[in-house]
Amino acid sequence: MRKTIFHFLRKKKALILRRLLLNLNKNTNDRYSCIPVMDANPWLITGASVTGNGHRKEGELCQDAHYAQVWKNGWGVAIVSDGAGTASKSHLTSALLVKKAAENAQGLVERMGWAEENVLPTREQWAHHAISFMHSMQKSVFSFAGLHAIDRADLHATLIVVIFSPIGLLVTHIGDGRAGCRDKQGNYHSLITPWEGEQAGQTVFITTDPVHFNKIVGISMFDKPADAFFILTDGCENVAWQTLNKNTETGVFEKKNKPFQPFWEQTIRTIRNMHKTLSSEQTGRNWYNYLHGGHKAFVIETDDKTMVTGIFTENQNHPHAH
Numbered sequence: 001m002r003k004t005i006f007h008f009l010r011k012k013k014a015l016i017l018r019r020l021l022l023n024l025n026k027n028t029n030d031r032y033s034c035i036p037v038m039d040a041n042p043w044l045i046t047g048a049s050v051t052g053n054g055h056r057k058e059g060e061l062c063q064d065a066h067y068a069q070v071w072k073n074g075w076g077v078a079i080v081s082d083g084a085g086t087a088s089k090s091h092l093t094s095a096l097l098v099k100k101a102a103e104n105a106q107g108l109v110e111r112m113g114w115a116e117e118n119v120l121p122t123r124e125q126w127a128h129h130a131i132s133f134m135h136s137m138q139k140s141v142f143s144f145a146g147l148h149a150i151d152r153a154d155l156h157a158t159l160i161v162v163i164f165s166p167i168g169l170l171v172t173h174i175g176d177g178r179a180g181c182r183d184k185q186g187n188y189h190s191l192i193t194p195w196e197g198e199q200a201g202q203t204v205f206i207t208t209d210p211v212h213f214n215k216i217v218g219i220s221m222f223d224k225p226a227d228a229f230f231i232l233t234d235g236c237e238n239v240a241w242q243t244l245n246k247n248t249e250t251g252v253f254e255k256k257n258k259p260f261q262p263f264w265e266q267t268i269r270t271i272r273n274m275h276k277t278l279s280s281e282q283t284g285r286n287w288y289n290y291l292h293g294g295h296k297a298f299v300i301e302t303d304d305k306t307m308v309t310g311i312f313t314e315n316q317n318h319p320h321a322h
Contacts, residue, residue: 027051029091030062034284036275037313041070043164044275045078047308048288052235054302063087063157064233064306065094069102074166075115077105078308082177082233084156084205085303092150093141093157097206100140101161104133109163120168123221130172130219133161137174138206138213156205160192160231164310169222169229176203178241180259181222181229182268188259191229192218228268229310230259235303239263239295268311 035045051062063083070076081097083090108129109115121129137159145152158175169191171179176194183189195204195216204216232240240263245256274283291298291305298305 027061029065029095032284032288033066033068034280034287035068035070036280040072040074041076042074042166042313043070043076044271044311044313045070045076045308046271046283046287046311047078047306048284048291049306050288050291050304052301052303052305053299055304061091062304063091063094064235064304065091065098066231066306066308067098067102068308068310069106071106071109071115073115073118075109075118076164077102078162078164078229078231078310079105080160080177080231080233080306080308082158082175082235082304082306084158087154087156089150089154090157092144093155093206096140096144097137097157097159101133101137101159104136105161105163108133115165118165118167120165120170120221120223123223126170126221127219130170131214131217134159134172134174134206134217135210135213138210141206152207156207158203158233159206162191162229162231162310164226164229166312167225169226171218171220171222173218174204174206174208174216177231177233178237178257178259179229179231180241180264181226182259182264183222184225184227186227188261188264189222190257190259191220191222193257194234225312227312228264230264230267231306231308233304233306235301235305236291236298236307238301239297240267240307267309271309271311 029049030051032048037044045068047066049062049064049066066080068078079098079101081094083094145155158177160173160177160179163170171191173192179191181189240260242256242258242260244253246253293299
Protein backbone atom coordinates (compact mmCIF):
# COMPACT_ATOMS: atom_id res chain seq x y z
CA MET A 1 0.00 0.00 0.00
CA ARG A 2 2.80 2.41 0.93
CA LYS A 3 4.58 1.66 -2.35
CA THR A 4 1.36 2.37 -4.28
CA ILE A 5 0.88 5.74 -2.56
CA PHE A 6 4.55 6.65 -3.09
CA HIS A 7 4.31 5.71 -6.77
CA PHE A 8 1.17 7.85 -7.17
CA LEU A 9 2.77 10.90 -5.52
CA ARG A 10 5.92 10.51 -7.61
CA LYS A 11 3.83 10.36 -10.81
CA LYS A 12 1.84 13.43 -9.73
CA LYS A 13 5.03 15.41 -9.09
CA ALA A 14 6.48 14.34 -12.44
CA LEU A 15 3.26 15.44 -14.19
CA ILE A 16 3.47 18.93 -12.64
CA LEU A 17 7.10 19.30 -13.71
CA ARG A 18 6.36 18.04 -17.22
CA ARG A 19 3.53 20.56 -17.62
CA LEU A 20 5.89 23.33 -16.57
CA LEU A 21 8.36 22.36 -19.25
CA LEU A 22 5.63 22.16 -21.89
CA ASN A 23 4.79 25.77 -20.99
CA LEU A 24 8.41 26.85 -21.42
CA ASN A 25 7.59 29.30 -24.21
CA LYS A 26 4.00 30.12 -23.24
CA ASN A 27 3.12 33.19 -21.20
CA THR A 28 0.99 31.22 -18.73
CA ASN A 29 2.00 33.32 -15.70
CA ASP A 30 0.33 36.36 -17.28
CA ARG A 31 -3.20 35.92 -15.93
CA TYR A 32 -5.87 37.07 -13.48
CA SER A 33 -7.91 35.32 -10.81
CA CYS A 34 -10.85 36.02 -8.51
CA ILE A 35 -12.24 33.81 -5.73
CA PRO A 36 -15.71 35.10 -4.77
CA VAL A 37 -17.27 35.30 -1.32
CA MET A 38 -19.43 32.28 -0.47
CA ASP A 39 -21.08 30.89 2.66
CA ALA A 40 -17.97 28.85 3.50
CA ASN A 41 -15.56 31.60 2.41
CA PRO A 42 -15.77 35.15 3.81
CA TRP A 43 -12.77 36.35 1.74
CA LEU A 44 -12.91 38.05 -1.65
CA ILE A 45 -9.53 37.22 -3.25
CA THR A 46 -8.52 39.10 -6.41
CA GLY A 47 -5.17 38.76 -8.14
CA ALA A 48 -3.32 39.43 -11.38
CA SER A 49 0.15 38.94 -12.81
CA VAL A 50 0.85 41.24 -15.76
CA THR A 51 3.85 41.20 -18.08
CA GLY A 52 5.76 44.48 -17.78
CA ASN A 53 5.34 46.79 -20.74
CA GLY A 54 9.09 46.80 -21.35
CA HIS A 55 9.09 43.00 -21.35
CA ARG A 56 6.16 42.90 -23.77
CA LYS A 57 8.06 44.99 -26.30
CA GLU A 58 10.97 42.55 -26.11
CA GLY A 59 8.68 39.53 -26.41
CA GLU A 60 9.68 38.30 -22.97
CA LEU A 61 7.53 36.07 -20.74
CA CYS A 62 6.00 37.12 -17.42
CA GLN A 63 8.37 36.07 -14.66
CA ASP A 64 5.89 36.90 -11.88
CA ALA A 65 3.29 34.39 -10.73
CA HIS A 66 0.50 34.26 -8.16
CA TYR A 67 -1.94 31.74 -6.75
CA ALA A 68 -4.61 31.59 -4.03
CA GLN A 69 -6.77 28.94 -2.40
CA VAL A 70 -9.53 28.95 0.21
CA TRP A 71 -10.02 26.03 2.58
CA LYS A 72 -12.42 25.45 5.47
CA ASN A 73 -13.56 27.88 8.17
CA GLY A 74 -12.36 30.98 6.31
CA TRP A 75 -8.73 29.81 6.11
CA GLY A 76 -6.66 29.82 2.94
CA VAL A 77 -3.41 30.93 1.33
CA ALA A 78 -2.24 33.57 -1.14
CA ILE A 79 1.18 33.41 -2.77
CA VAL A 80 3.27 35.69 -4.98
CA SER A 81 6.61 34.90 -6.62
CA ASP A 82 8.87 37.17 -8.68
CA GLY A 83 11.33 35.48 -11.01
CA ALA A 84 14.64 37.30 -11.38
CA GLY A 85 15.06 39.20 -14.64
CA THR A 86 18.63 37.91 -14.93
CA ALA A 87 17.53 34.25 -14.67
CA SER A 88 16.49 32.87 -18.06
CA LYS A 89 14.03 30.28 -16.73
CA SER A 90 12.77 32.03 -13.61
CA HIS A 91 9.21 32.07 -15.00
CA LEU A 92 9.24 28.31 -14.45
CA THR A 93 10.42 28.76 -10.86
CA SER A 94 7.69 31.23 -9.97
CA ALA A 95 5.02 29.01 -11.55
CA LEU A 96 6.32 25.99 -9.64
CA LEU A 97 6.65 27.84 -6.33
CA VAL A 98 3.14 29.29 -6.14
CA LYS A 99 1.46 25.92 -6.78
CA LYS A 100 3.81 23.93 -4.56
CA ALA A 101 3.56 26.51 -1.76
CA ALA A 102 -0.24 26.28 -1.81
CA GLU A 103 -0.08 22.48 -1.63
CA ASN A 104 2.43 22.49 1.24
CA ALA A 105 0.64 25.25 3.16
CA GLN A 106 -2.63 23.35 3.03
CA GLY A 107 -0.90 20.20 4.22
CA LEU A 108 0.73 22.06 7.12
CA VAL A 109 -2.51 23.69 8.27
CA GLU A 110 -4.39 20.38 8.07
CA ARG A 111 -1.71 18.46 9.98
CA MET A 112 -1.59 21.05 12.75
CA GLY A 113 -5.39 21.39 12.94
CA TRP A 114 -5.24 25.21 12.87
CA ALA A 115 -8.22 25.68 10.52
CA GLU A 116 -10.22 22.88 12.11
CA GLU A 117 -9.84 24.39 15.60
CA ASN A 118 -9.56 27.99 14.31
CA VAL A 119 -6.40 28.72 16.32
CA LEU A 120 -3.08 30.33 15.44
CA PRO A 121 0.25 28.81 16.45
CA THR A 122 2.51 30.68 18.84
CA ARG A 123 5.15 32.91 17.26
CA GLU A 124 7.83 30.39 18.18
CA GLN A 125 5.87 27.53 16.61
CA TRP A 126 5.25 29.51 13.43
CA ALA A 127 8.95 30.43 13.14
CA HIS A 128 9.85 26.76 13.28
CA HIS A 129 7.24 25.76 10.70
CA ALA A 130 8.05 28.68 8.38
CA ILE A 131 11.73 27.77 8.13
CA SER A 132 10.88 24.12 7.44
CA PHE A 133 8.32 25.26 4.88
CA MET A 134 10.84 27.40 3.00
CA HIS A 135 13.41 24.62 3.03
CA SER A 136 10.84 22.35 1.37
CA MET A 137 10.23 25.03 -1.27
CA GLN A 138 13.95 25.24 -1.99
CA LYS A 139 14.22 21.46 -2.28
CA SER A 140 11.40 21.48 -4.84
CA VAL A 141 13.29 23.99 -6.98
CA PHE A 142 16.59 22.12 -6.65
CA SER A 143 14.82 18.87 -7.56
CA PHE A 144 13.34 20.54 -10.65
CA ALA A 145 16.75 21.90 -11.63
CA GLY A 146 18.43 18.52 -11.25
CA LEU A 147 15.70 16.58 -13.02
CA HIS A 148 15.86 18.83 -16.10
CA ALA A 149 19.57 19.76 -16.04
CA ILE A 150 18.89 23.47 -15.51
CA ASP A 151 21.48 25.65 -13.82
CA ARG A 152 20.18 26.91 -10.47
CA ALA A 153 21.31 30.42 -11.43
CA ASP A 154 18.66 30.36 -14.17
CA LEU A 155 15.92 29.67 -11.60
CA HIS A 156 16.29 32.59 -9.15
CA ALA A 157 12.95 33.79 -7.72
CA THR A 158 11.49 35.40 -4.62
CA LEU A 159 8.51 34.07 -2.66
CA ILE A 160 5.87 35.61 -0.37
CA VAL A 161 3.30 33.38 1.37
CA VAL A 162 0.34 34.61 3.44
CA ILE A 163 -1.83 32.04 5.21
CA PHE A 164 -4.99 33.97 6.01
CA SER A 165 -7.81 33.28 8.47
CA PRO A 166 -10.61 35.15 10.26
CA ILE A 167 -8.37 35.44 13.35
CA GLY A 168 -5.01 36.48 11.89
CA LEU A 169 -2.30 36.04 9.26
CA LEU A 170 0.79 33.81 9.08
CA VAL A 171 3.48 35.19 6.78
CA THR A 172 6.83 34.03 5.47
CA HIS A 173 8.97 35.25 2.58
CA ILE A 174 12.29 35.13 0.75
CA GLY A 175 13.59 38.26 -1.01
CA ASP A 176 11.82 41.50 -1.86
CA GLY A 177 8.26 42.54 -2.66
CA ARG A 178 5.71 43.86 -0.18
CA ALA A 179 2.90 42.52 1.99
CA GLY A 180 0.57 44.36 4.32
CA CYS A 181 -2.87 44.45 5.85
CA ARG A 182 -5.62 46.66 7.24
CA ASP A 183 -6.98 45.83 10.69
CA LYS A 184 -10.59 46.07 11.82
CA GLN A 185 -9.98 49.62 13.11
CA GLY A 186 -8.79 50.80 9.69
CA ASN A 187 -5.08 50.96 10.55
CA TYR A 188 -2.50 49.80 8.00
CA HIS A 189 0.45 47.53 8.76
CA SER A 190 3.41 46.14 6.85
CA LEU A 191 3.76 42.37 7.14
CA ILE A 192 7.28 41.89 5.75
CA THR A 193 10.57 43.70 5.46
CA PRO A 194 11.97 43.17 1.95
CA TRP A 195 15.55 41.94 1.79
CA GLU A 196 17.69 44.59 0.11
CA GLY A 197 21.38 44.47 -0.74
CA GLU A 198 23.88 47.29 -0.98
CA GLN A 199 23.04 47.93 -4.63
CA ALA A 200 19.64 49.03 -5.92
CA GLY A 201 17.44 46.11 -6.88
CA GLN A 202 19.69 43.56 -5.20
CA THR A 203 17.94 40.84 -3.19
CA VAL A 204 18.08 37.13 -2.27
CA PHE A 205 16.22 34.20 -3.81
CA ILE A 206 14.81 30.78 -3.03
CA THR A 207 17.99 29.37 -4.64
CA THR A 208 20.32 31.04 -2.11
CA ASP A 209 23.04 28.77 -0.66
CA PRO A 210 21.37 26.43 1.89
CA VAL A 211 24.18 27.12 4.37
CA HIS A 212 22.94 30.72 4.77
CA PHE A 213 19.27 30.01 4.05
CA ASN A 214 17.84 30.24 7.59
CA LYS A 215 19.20 33.77 7.96
CA ILE A 216 17.22 35.11 5.00
CA VAL A 217 13.81 33.55 5.73
CA GLY A 218 11.40 36.35 6.70
CA ILE A 219 8.82 35.34 9.32
CA SER A 220 5.94 37.32 10.81
CA MET A 221 2.49 36.94 12.29
CA PHE A 222 -0.48 39.28 12.53
CA ASP A 223 -2.25 37.81 15.55
CA LYS A 224 -5.58 39.61 15.33
CA PRO A 225 -8.36 39.75 12.71
CA ALA A 226 -7.52 41.58 9.49
CA ASP A 227 -10.07 43.42 7.38
CA ALA A 228 -7.90 43.07 4.25
CA PHE A 229 -4.45 41.92 3.19
CA PHE A 230 -2.35 42.55 0.09
CA ILE A 231 0.77 41.09 -1.52
CA LEU A 232 2.71 42.60 -4.42
CA THR A 233 5.93 42.33 -6.37
CA ASP A 234 8.28 45.30 -6.62
CA GLY A 235 6.82 46.31 -10.00
CA CYS A 236 3.81 47.67 -8.09
CA GLU A 237 5.39 49.25 -5.06
CA ASN A 238 5.83 52.76 -6.49
CA VAL A 239 2.04 53.07 -6.64
CA ALA A 240 0.91 51.07 -3.62
CA TRP A 241 3.63 51.56 -1.00
CA GLN A 242 5.40 54.30 0.94
CA THR A 243 9.07 53.44 0.60
CA LEU A 244 10.58 56.85 1.40
CA ASN A 245 9.67 59.59 3.84
CA LYS A 246 11.21 63.08 4.04
CA ASN A 247 12.43 64.04 7.49
CA THR A 248 10.99 67.53 8.08
CA GLU A 249 13.84 68.48 10.42
CA THR A 250 16.81 67.33 8.33
CA GLY A 251 15.27 67.36 4.85
CA VAL A 252 16.77 63.91 4.28
CA PHE A 253 14.71 61.11 2.74
CA GLU A 254 14.52 58.05 4.97
CA LYS A 255 13.40 54.52 4.15
CA LYS A 256 9.81 53.70 5.04
CA ASN A 257 7.84 50.49 4.71
CA LYS A 258 4.10 51.10 4.92
CA PRO A 259 1.08 50.55 2.67
CA PHE A 260 0.04 53.77 0.93
CA GLN A 261 -3.34 54.30 2.59
CA PRO A 262 -5.09 56.41 -0.10
CA PHE A 263 -4.32 53.78 -2.73
CA TRP A 264 -5.60 50.89 -0.63
CA GLU A 265 -8.73 52.68 0.58
CA GLN A 266 -9.73 53.28 -3.03
CA THR A 267 -8.67 49.79 -4.13
CA ILE A 268 -10.62 47.97 -1.42
CA ARG A 269 -13.71 50.09 -2.10
CA THR A 270 -13.44 49.53 -5.87
CA ILE A 271 -13.03 45.75 -5.62
CA ARG A 272 -15.96 45.49 -3.20
CA ASN A 273 -18.16 47.44 -5.62
CA MET A 274 -17.06 45.36 -8.60
CA HIS A 275 -17.90 42.18 -6.73
CA LYS A 276 -21.44 43.45 -6.07
CA THR A 277 -22.26 44.04 -9.74
CA LEU A 278 -19.84 41.92 -11.81
CA SER A 279 -19.05 38.23 -12.16
CA SER A 280 -15.81 36.85 -10.74
CA GLU A 281 -14.49 36.58 -14.29
CA GLN A 282 -15.21 40.26 -15.00
CA THR A 283 -13.82 41.37 -11.65
CA GLY A 284 -10.57 39.51 -12.28
CA ARG A 285 -10.29 40.85 -15.83
CA ASN A 286 -10.90 44.43 -14.70
CA TRP A 287 -8.21 44.06 -12.03
CA TYR A 288 -5.78 42.74 -14.64
CA ASN A 289 -6.56 45.64 -16.99
CA TYR A 290 -5.98 48.13 -14.17
CA LEU A 291 -2.51 46.72 -13.43
CA HIS A 292 -1.74 46.70 -17.14
CA GLY A 293 -2.61 50.33 -17.84
CA GLY A 294 -5.09 51.80 -15.36
CA HIS A 295 -2.52 54.03 -13.66
CA LYS A 296 0.19 56.12 -15.35
CA ALA A 297 2.87 54.55 -13.14
CA PHE A 298 1.78 51.09 -14.26
CA VAL A 299 1.91 52.16 -17.91
CA ILE A 300 5.56 53.25 -17.73
CA GLU A 301 6.64 50.37 -15.47
CA THR A 302 8.93 48.03 -17.43
CA ASP A 303 8.96 45.29 -14.78
CA ASP A 304 6.27 42.63 -14.38
CA LYS A 305 3.47 43.55 -11.98
CA THR A 306 1.66 41.23 -9.57
CA MET A 307 -0.83 42.18 -6.89
CA VAL A 308 -3.13 39.97 -4.81
CA THR A 309 -5.73 41.40 -2.43
CA GLY A 310 -7.87 39.61 0.12
CA ILE A 311 -10.90 41.47 1.52
CA PHE A 312 -12.82 40.06 4.48
CA THR A 313 -16.59 40.27 4.18
CA GLU A 314 -18.85 40.13 7.22
CA ASN A 315 -20.85 37.06 6.24
CA GLN A 316 -23.71 36.39 8.65
CA ASN A 317 -23.65 32.70 7.78
CA HIS A 318 -19.96 32.27 8.56
CA PRO A 319 -19.17 31.02 12.10
CA HIS A 320 -16.11 33.27 12.53
CA ALA A 321 -17.29 36.43 10.81
CA HIS A 322 -17.47 38.44 14.02
